[in-house]
Amino acid sequence: MSIIGCVPNISEGRRADVIRRLSSETSAVRGVRLLDVTSDREQNRSVFTFIGNTASLGRAVYRLMKIAIETIDITRHSGKHPRMGIVDVIPFVPLRNVSMELCVRLARRVGKEIGESFGVPVYLYGQAATAPHRVSVNDVREGEFEGFARKIKLPKWKPDFGPERVHATAGVVAVGARPPLIAVNINLDTPDLPLARKICDGILRSCGGEYLKALVVGRGTGGSAKIAVSVLDFKRLPIHRVVEAARRLARRQGAAIEGVELVGLVTAESLFGSLEHYLQLVDFNPMQVLEFHLSRRR
């Protein structure tokens, strides 16, 4: 059985009724499973995690976009996470028995549909990008919604699909394809944002910037400074190396990690490496884990 993941980031993390409607109406799409919704009040952002195939995910994203346009206004959005649209970014992820190529084609098809059906400018990014300067979603998003009125006029930033004019309430959207990643929020036991930035820079330096992204995204509900980390290549950089680096760097500043939040979906494979490390497991075979075994026999 082949499985594609889709992890839209929505610029709404506060209004429970809107998040609930987005969840219930998209999860009702045949063939799609909504595995997780993680909302963050401070970031005012929600991460939806779907799995499905090309057809069902296409339908779910269409539905998501439609409801988001009805319920969210980017001009009224404020939050700690940078954003350029109400549905800020839509990555497709090859999870099992699926090529990256297929996810790239799906991103193009869905991007085209969003541009044509909703009149929202679409930028293809990641493996689906049409130019090297558009690969990183951070580069695409630079200037955020407010800056796009001008940015979109630059030939370099002509959208891949849709009008060459920012949608008044929906902004613009990035649609792309990328490998599975591990997204975590590292919460520190201090509200000190400059100190958090120092630790964040240290993480990027010590873990190798090409394998992860890290960004201080403000304070959590308890007031603790929050570093959002995405590990882009868990085989080269297992998650425990990031957590250990953060722990060490925090200690050096007289601080500590308060807790680590896993955001969205991960594959078991991306966690087993850390388990092996900490427990010093030798000759560990994932098939010894009942659920892993069962999931492989479908």
Next chain:
Amino acid sequence: MSIIGCVPNISEGRRADVIRRLSSETSAVRGVRLLDVTSDREQNRSVFTFIGNTASLGRAVYRLMKIAIETIDITRHSGKHPRMGIVDVIPFVPLRNVSMELCVRLARRVGKEIGESFGVPVYLYGQAATAPHRVSVNDVREGEFEGFARKIKLPKWKPDFGPERVHATAGVVAVGARPPLIAVNINLDTPDLPLARKICDGILRSCGGEYLKALVVGRGTGGSAKIAVSVLDFKRLPIHRVVEAARRLARRQGAAIEGVELVGLVTAESLFGSLEHYLQLVDFNPMQVLEFHLSRRR
């Protein structure tokens, strides 16, 4: 879907052809899956891990017993692990949507069949035990095969099924039901067995003897002293607490853990607690792990 585990321990860990035949002929039983076979040369013992339902596991155990009687002679067995029979112990384990009660009934049915069909004395143990002194398989096994000629004559040790006479080549067998456990071998970086015993005693003391069993079982292939640990209640005693205790106690003796081998099957749930501990995960939801999620939707 309901799933029962069955984890027979066979007193043969060296002859590859015998282990292969036991594996291939039992895994061919309809409705059974053989998930893992872990053999240990020094212990001269193999642990088979099956999953299935009451009917299919009954058939697999019958087949296993039959082949073992044809191929293994307990009077010729020598190894580091104590044993009383060629199929030393047959535990049934409720893994999913199955009551312990059902596993107890299955143990009784299978025990009766082994006693009657093969003329091998059977002791019910664990949750299936017919008396308190028979709950622990270590107590049942005390004296090993060599001691059973006399032990079996004691009224206290009258078998639950089968003849009141040890089978000449198969010995006796314990059949029972127990909760899922985590079995690991902790290999030290030293061949020093008395030192390993000190560490083993320390583990038992510091982790609470009611939640685990621990036993020095000799040296591994590389010559390292090996402590076999079974965690009986991973909710009360997560595996990382055992490993950390072993690490600390070894360090105090100027030694270290060389590696930890996971033996047989575990449930993801029994590992997640350790992952949460080491990575300081907060609000972790197992459903965020793709394979765990998929395995639940069957």
